[in-house]
Every structure is written in C-alpha cells, then in structure tokens.
Amino acid sequence: MNAIEVHHISKSYGKVKALEDVSFSVGKGEVFGLIGPDGAGKTSMYRILCTLLLPNMGSATVDGYDVKRQTREIRRRVGYMPGRFSLYQDLTVEENLYFFATLFGTTVEEGYNSIKAVYSQIERFKNRRAGALSGGMKQKLALCCALIHSPSVLFLDEPTTGVDPVSRKEFWDMLAMLKERGITILASTPYLDEVRRCERVAFLHQGHLQGIDTPDAILERFSDVFNPPAIEHSKAVTVGEENVIEVQHLVKSFGSFRAVDDISFSVRRGEIFGFLGANGAGKTTAMHILTGLSQPTQGTGTVVGYDICTEHEQIKKNIGYMSQKFSLYEDLTVAENIRLFAGIYGMNDQTIARKTDELLSRLNFAEHKNDLVSSLPLGWKQKLAFSVSIFHEPGVVFLDEPTGGVDPATRRQFWELIYDAAARGITVFVTTHYMDEAEYCDRISIMVDGKIRALGTPDELKQNYHQPDINHVFTYLARQASRSSD
Amino acid sequence: MKQFSSFVIKEAKHIVRDRRTMLILFVMPVVLMLIFGFAISNDVRNVRAVVVTSQMDHVTQQVIDRLSHSEYFVITATVGTSKEAEQLIRRQKADMAVVFSKDFAAKRKGIQLIVDASDPNMAQQWNTYAMQTILNPQSSLIETKMLYNPRMKSAYNFVPAIMGMLLMLICAMMTSVSIVREKEKGTMEVLLVSPVRPIMMIVAKAVPYLVLAFAILVSILLMARFVLGVPLAGSILWIFVVSAIYILLALSLGLLISNIASSQLMALLLSAMVLLMPIVMLSGMLFPIESMPMVLQWISAVIPPRYYIEAMRKLMIMGVGIGEVMREVAILSGMTIFLLIVSLAKFKTRLE
Amino acid sequence: MIKYLIQKEFLQIRRNAFLPRLIIIFPIIIMCVMPWVMNQEVRNIRVSVVDHDHTSLSARLVHSIEQSNYFRFRGMQPSYELARKEIEKSRTDIILVIAKGYGKVAEMKAKGNAIPSEEDRGKILIAANAVNGVKGGIGASYLSQIVVASANPDAAALQSAVSTFYLYNKHLNYKLFMIPALLAIVMMLMCSFLPALNIVSEKETGTIEQINVTPVSKWSFILAKLIPYWLMGLLVVTICLLLAWAIYGITCQGPIALVYLLTMVLALFFSSLGLLVSNYSETLQQAILVIWFFMVCLLLLSGLFTPTRSMPHWAYLTTYINPMHYFIDAIRTVFVRGGNFAAIAHQVYALCAFAILMSFWAVVSYKKNS
Known part of the structure; x- marks a missing residue:
C-alpha cells in the first residue's frame, strides 16, 4: 500500500x-x-x-x-x-x-x-x-x-x-x-x-x-x-573609482547583544555588491543602518557622500530600497504604485506618465498596468518592486533577499534587471541565500556572527579558501563560526 | 490532559505578556467605577442663577436670599433687564434667570423663570427646584421613601451595568481576536492538522479568559462594596452563578465572531459594532429602555446584557431571591445554549 | 509630494470593502437611531396604589394619577408588602400608599381649619424604586406634585404665581440637546480609530518600512494619513446635519461655519491622539483598547450626558484639561443657543491649544530613524 x-x-x-x-x-x-x-x-x-x-x-x-x-x-x-x-x-x-x-x-x-x-x-x-x-x-x-x-x-x-x-x-x-x-x-x-x-x-x-x-x-x-542559461555579465561596465558606500567600525548592539560587531567595508560606484551571511548574522541590521532606518551604536560611515549618523534624510533621497517583507501596496494597481513612489521622489505628473509607459513596455507588462498588485504572481511582484525602487535613478539600491521563494527561471529574469541597472551606473547592494546569485556579483562579503569574515571577488574567495564554488566557501566559513560561538 | 494544560498555559502567557492590554483590562473597571461612582451625577447643584430686577426691595431680597441659601443655586449676578440676562446665559455665564416684575413687592406675584433649556431634563429639574425654593410650600402631607438606594447614588445603578459591559467586552472581544489572530498568522492550520480535537482547543482557549473575567468580576464587586459603598444585598453565590452563565454566553459570542471574521481588524470592528455599541446604547445601561420607541425596545429584547444587568440590579442592589430573577436567568440560559450550539456547529475544522 | 500620498490613501479607502460603506451607514445609524436612544427623559413610570382610606378624596387622587400621561397606572394593591413584591418582580416602579384618614385631614387642611395633632395618621407615603436614582427621584417628585395639586387646589394656584420661560428649547426636545453632541461622537470615532488602525496595519504588513527609507518627511507622511479622514469626517458631519434637518427639523441656530470650525479642531485633536497611540502600540488590539479607554473617560467627564456642574469639585477640575468638555460646551452654545464666536472664544482657544499640543507630540513620537 x-x-x-x-x-x-x-x-x-x-x-x-x-x-x-x-x-x-x-x-x-x-x-x-x-x-x-x-x-x-x-x-x-x-x-x-x-x-x-x-x-x-x-x-x-x-x-x-x-x-x-x-x-x-x-x-x-x-x-x-x-x-x-x-x-x-x-x-x-x-x-x-x-x-x-x-x-x-x-x-x-x-x-x-x-x-x-x-x-x-x-x-x-x-x-x-x-x-x-x-x-x-x-x-x-x-x-x-x-x-x-x-x-x-x-x-x-x-x-x-x-x-x-x-x-x-x-x-x-x-x-x-x-x-x-x-x-x-x-x-x-x-x-x-x-x-x-x-x-x-x-x-x-x-x-x-x-x-x-x-x-x-x-x-x-x-x-x-x-536550469536557464547563465547570464552574461558584460564586464564592459566600468566600475568607478569613487566609493559610494564606505563604513568604518560599525557596531549596532541591542542590550548586550552585538548584532553588528565592528564591520568596515566600501562599495564603489556601479558595483554589484553581494552581502552574504547566515541567518541572524546581522545582514538586515547592517542594511537598516545604511538606509537610514536606524542609528549605529558606534562607528562612522557615508552613503552616496552623506553621513549615516547625521544626514540620514539626505541619504534617503538618493537611494532605493526593496525590503524582505513586501514593499508594494497590494491594494493599489501597478500604475498607482509606480505613481506613488515616483511622486514621493518629486517627479512631476508628465515625467511619471512617460516613464511608467516606458518601464511597463520594457518589462512587457503594459496590459497589466491597471491590475491590482495582489493579483500578480510573486515573481512579477518582485520585479515590479525592484523597478519601482530604481525608478528615480538613485545612486545605490539596497535589495534585501529580493528573490525569496521563486524558481530559477524567474530569478534569472530578475538578475537581468539588476545587470541593466548596474549598466546604467546604479550601485547594487544585495543580500541573498542563493549561492548561484552570489556568483553573479562583482564582489561579495560573507558575514558571520556580526563580523565580516571574507571580502573579495567570487574568484578571489574561491582561491583563498581552496573551495570549488561559493557554496562551499560559505559552508566552510559558516561552519567554522558556529563552532567557535558554541 | 497534558495537551490541554499546555494549551491553557500557552494561552495564559499570551495574555500576561501583553502588558499594556492587561493594564487596560484592570485599570478600565477601576476608572469606570470611580467615574460612575463619584464623578458623574445628575444632581441639581451649583446652578448659576441671575437675578433680574429693577428695584431691590425687602420682599425681593427675601426671595433671593432663599435661593442663595439653598444648596442648589448660586446667584452670580444681578442685572436690570432680561435681555442682559439672556446674553449671560448665551455666553454660558449663567444657567437661569429669575425675573421679578416691577410691582412684585406690591402684588407678590409675577416672577418669571428663564431657564436655559438646551438640556431639557436638567431644565425641568432646575425649574421644579427653583419653584419649590421660591414658593417654599410646607407640605408635610407627603413622605417620600427611596427604596434600596436612599441617597439616590448613581453607582447603585451603574455597577451592574459596568459588569455587564466589561465581561462581555473581555470575553467576547478577546477570545474572538485571539482565535482570529491564529488564523491570520497561520498557526491555526498547524493546530487543525495536529491530533488535538477542535473542541479541546476551543475550551482551552476559553479557560484563561474565563479566569480573567472572574478576576475582574471579583475586583469590581470588591470595589463596589468597599470603595463605593454599594451594598451586596443578595446572595453572592447566585451573583456568581448568573455571572458564570453570562460569561459563558459572552465566550460563545466571541467564538461565533471568530468564525465570521477573517482578520483581527474585522474581529475588533465586529465586536465594537455588533457588541459594544448595542450594549452601551440599548441594554438600559445609560438610557432607560422604556423611553425608547417600540422598534428599539424590540431590538433591545434580544440583547443579552439587558437581562444580565437587570438580574444583577435585582440580585445585588435590591437583594431579592433567585426566584424573582428566574425569568432573566431562563432567558440568559436559553441564549447561552443557543449561541453555544450555533458557534460550535459553525466552527470550521477546514479552511475555506 | 504630499499630493501623491493623499491620493494613495484615497485609493486605498475606495478599494477597502468596508470604509466606503461606513461613511454612508455610519451617519445614518447615528442620526436615525441614536437620538431616540440617547434619551434620558424619564417616561412611562409605573405606579401601583395601596389605598387604605377609601374616601372620595383618595379615589380622586387615584383618578388623577390614572389621567396623567406621565405615569402608567398598574392597579391597586391590597397591602404595602404585596406592592413591594411587585417592585421586586419589576412589575411596578413606584408605590403610593394612602393611609387611613387621608381624606379627612386633607379636607380640614383645604378648609383652612387647624390641623389635628395626630395628622401623621393621614399621611401619604411614596416609595420609589431608586436603584436608578434619577428615575426614582424624578418619578417621586412628579408624583408628589400630583398629590399636592389634588389635595390642595390652593397650592396649584400658588404655583401659577411663578411662570417659566424655557429658553432656546421651548418644547424641551431632548433630541435638540443630543444632536450636536452626536457630532462629537462621530468625529471622535472617525478620526481617532481609523487613522490609528491604518498606521498599525501598515506596520504589521511592513510597507511602513518602505516609506521610512524614502525622503518623505514626517509631517507630510502624517498629514497625508490624516487629511483623508478629516475630509471623511467633514462629509459625515455634513450628512448628519442634513439628516438632522430632514428627519427632525433641527437646524443650527448659530453660524454654521462655527460648527465646522469646532469639529475640525476636534478632529485634529482626536486624530493626533489616534496617531500617538498607534506610534506606541505594536498590535491592533492594544491600539484599540487604549484609544477606547481614553475616549470613554473623556466622553463621560465631558458633560455630554450629565451636567459638569453637578460633579464634585475634584472631578470638575478635570474638565479643564478635557478638550471634549470645551467642545461640547461650545457646540451646544452655537447649535442650540445660537451663540456667535465671541460666546465661544475661550473654548475655541483652549481646544486649539490642546489640538496643537497633541499633534506636535504625535509627530515628534513618530520615528523615521531609531
């Protein structure tokens, strides 16, 4: 039976x-x-x-x-x-x-x-x-x-x-x-x-x-x-010399618990920076500090040239953000969501209307312009949320696990959008649990227990740790850490 | 049995850990009792009166003295014309005016009371009190006796009403929200698929709220007795028995609401609209039912707190035996059984 | 950019299954049902009579009670004890006991003869069920007026020496008294609960985080949340005023603009209260309970149901910090008494001060960066 x-x-x-x-x-x-x-x-x-x-x-x-x-x-x-x-x-x-x-x-x-x-x-x-x-x-x-x-x-x-x-x-x-x-x-x-x-x-x-x-x-x-064909990242895009994100000795503690424990790194203009780490390693907390949602306990840093401690409202004008939880309003239509966020960044009605049509035709999504977001499949919501977050052409866009729960083909389409954005000079700061996505990044950092344990291009990391792929690098580092924390 | 007790403990932790809600639940009855017991009253007191007279003679002065010496009135001003008096009333500087006619001293006649009647009830009372004070009639003919509540304190009337309102609110609203919360967060799916019988789940959910309701009931009764001085004339046992029936009824109403509502917001709004409003408005808590139009009286007949409040007023304040409230108890029990059966039958063991 | 935020709120309100219906149904319920319910007039008091006298005079008294449209005559009872039983069974509210010798004594009194010393033999006893003190008190005093008038025609004549003129509300219409107060309740419910629930649910779904990383300023975010509800409140108030005119023929005596001014300031106060609570609450249940608690206290101590002057001194002092009290006072002055701005100036200033203080606190407590 x-x-x-x-x-x-x-x-x-x-x-x-x-x-x-x-x-x-x-x-x-x-x-x-x-x-x-x-x-x-x-x-x-x-x-x-x-x-x-x-x-x-x-x-x-x-x-x-x-x-x-x-x-x-x-x-x-x-x-x-x-x-x-x-x-x-x-x-x-x-x-x-x-x-x-x-x-x-x-x-x-x-x-x-x-x-x-x-x-x-x-x-x-x-x-x-x-x-x-x-x-x-x-x-x-x-x-x-x-x-x-x-x-x-x-x-x-x-x-x-x-x-x-x-x-x-x-x-x-x-x-x-x-x-x-x-x-x-x-x-x-x-x-x-x-x-x-x-x-x-x-x-x-x-x-x-x-x-x-x-x-x-x-x-x-x-x-x-x-198993869609891997995407080609045209390395023709020149990564600028200037640092768009720069932090030194950043600490965020909740009571006696140090969620982010003394991290320093920098990200250059036009770069796709993968911010990896085990669950609870402090990725989201660090991202909240960079996006001006919370104040660091210690340390300094700048994002798009503004200080993260004092000029967080200036930072907010120049970045895009797509959160782990859902960031579009489910009870508004596609066009209404775009209009709202574009309006918030100070675009006028004409520009919004023109750019909305451009965006939707580029995504092949024009016929769903007036559909409610709640009626769309997950993959589409993610693509839209990303497009909305870079609609105002920010200097940096922060993506917090943007592709959770969708199949490889859909994720691939999402990464094509990320490459498009990078090609236009937008710096991308992304966290993910998909190690194949980590390989798509220009540089990655691996965070363990609040600290950055490794930082470099995917190839550098693979060489340094003598591992065949990023998945193994990650496992190697994360295992090491959980042993030491016991 | 172990499953049951761990369920109850879990539910109790949810309640205890939400400090602010707990605080409100216990502060609410205390504050309401204090407000109703001490702050609110319909007594005629501190009524601001203006005297309107062209000449102040001995007879007029006598009448004015009688007014100002009474505990009800305060003379705030003396003006020449009734127009001025009206201005004062309009500006909320006075509540009424006593107008003496020109030849009042000679004829002993011709007093006009101008009363601000925006509150008609109080206006009539002020009028009656003023008349009695001015005319000073000696009527030793009548003896008035205020049964059960000789000092006519409003607390006597409101304590049972507050009990009716709070018990309903706590049991019905809190249980419905706690069930709907599990639906909304998705834990309900796991509970349903677990080997636990749905009926046990419901009972386990109800137990902590039952205890909470009794705790609040006891605290209300203690406050009523020792702070407000409301006598507990009837048998405590029966007060608790009737309250238990009522609490059960409220719990099954909560269960029913949780079946209908799909989100916490909806459960809250439903309990506010379907429970709280009608209870406050139509149960005879604040507004006497017999003054309402017939249609509303019919509606009030299906509102459970009406019978509970009625029964409590009789049991607690009037101190009658259980035999005299049999009708109310029977109606409450009937409603409880009906609601319990409906809500248990409607409880969904599957998703939509 | 605030324009886009306000548009978004309106779109969400329109898409909501519940809110548009609320805007229509709410004023209708408030206006069609509440004035009938919120009626503290004491009427239909039931009287039972115990007549030990059995004279024509006592029969006349019983007859005049039967005639009165204020009381409902519940028949004769053979003894006081049995009548008390009737009260316990809630079949009657007041007992009138006419003692033996009532007719005789009353007759002698009426003729102006010296009253015999054993006059208490002919007394009348009024025993009222005073669990509800107001009802018992008013009932007893009305009943004694009837007794006095029936026993002593002179007293009735004496009463005519004083005439009464009821100002502003000649027909003693309780609805006229309550309708302006209902506007307060409408504004309170619409403007405090709805925005608070809106913000808490944005918190729970996580969209507020998305807004917090945009350059939207605190003020524009909060204003965008509030303005739609103010407008809804205004719409509802307008519907209520129209309904009051259409159903009860009650209109505002003073300048109508003042009514709107007052409700707007009150709306500002209550919406700020709602926001403040939602900034400090994590769950919907908490937010609702806390707001409800404040509302009940403000409402009960505002003089909406009972006159503030009847309160004990310490309780009366709390009305100075109760914005609802200023509002109720002012709106009744305008609506019923026909007062102008001068008549309510100090209430308006006080109300504004509270509203500004509260909204300031609400905005400060909203944190975009923690």
Missing part, C-alpha cells in the same frame, strides 16, 4: 483553477518532491492532503485513509509545516518548542535527536521571544517545531525559504534520518540542490501535473525553468 495516493484531484477557487486532474502516488518511506513555480497549486495540494481543504473532484488517501471522510485518522498521523508557518511571537524559543511538542503528543526530550542539528544553532537564544528572532532563525525554529514529532507522513511546504545554505543542508540531513525511520516525506522547494535530494519529484505548473520522474530527469526535461 502506498503512503499517499492521489486520484484525479481538481480544486478551484471561484473561476481560478488551482489544481486540475492531478494524480500521483508516493510509496512508504519515500522522499517525494512537489515542485513548480509560485501559483502552481502546491499549497492547495498540501491542504487537500492534510484534510484542510475538500477537493472539488477526485479522491486521495493518506496512510490508507480517505481525505474526505477519515479526517480525524489522518490528522492523528501526519505532520504539516505550512509555507507561512508562524510561531507564537510572544512565546520564547523554548516555549514554542515545548508547546508544539505537547501538541503532537510527544516531549522535547523524546524528539530532541531528530532536531538536534538545527536546534543546536538557535539553542543559545532559547529564552528570547520568537518575535525578536531574525527571519531565517524563525524559519529554523519552525522547522524544529514541525519535526519534533515523528508522524508517519510529513508534509513540508517550502520549509527552507529564507534559510541559509548551511542550515538547509543540515535540515535535509535531518530529513534523511527521518526517512531511515520509515517516515514518508512530501516536500516542496525552490532550491535545485534540495530538489536533487528527493527520490522522485512531481512538477506542477498552473495546476497541471507536467511530469513525475527522478530529479535529474525532471530538471533535464524542464531545463528552461530550472
């Missing part, structure tokens, strides 16, 4: 068809990947299998029980981590873990082995409230909460979005351990290295099942989505 059987499932919300005639089966103890771009219907599939939604048509069984009628039996046997798994912000790390452990009828002691690898990284924050953790650390805690019990079937809906490569690797090692114990795992992910760790994957696109096969076969068959 298979752990999961799906027969001709269809689901629609009003006129929107989320799933259409999808069938597959997953054997006991298999690690099965469910992949596809945003809006493919993955979340609907998870919810149907977890008995949270009723399908319009078709049938499915989980562990031999019918999802429509035997709801209680299934709920007793499955574990589920939704895409937007959220913790109780006002409970501490430890309290969250204990609560979810008891909720699933187990204890932290019993389940500790299965979460040890990830939990040991956040254990030193166990008395901190979950709300005070950084985005990636929250995700790690959520992983621990979801894995604390050993269900017979585990559903993981993009569990590693926003998590650094080292922790992702550890997480998948944990999944492999669970598989050893005979637990069936159904997971989805936008990361290719994770897709490769599944035994079989199903590729969903706009509600239709495109194919089920081994990861390599699927990645091969749909290489236009998963």
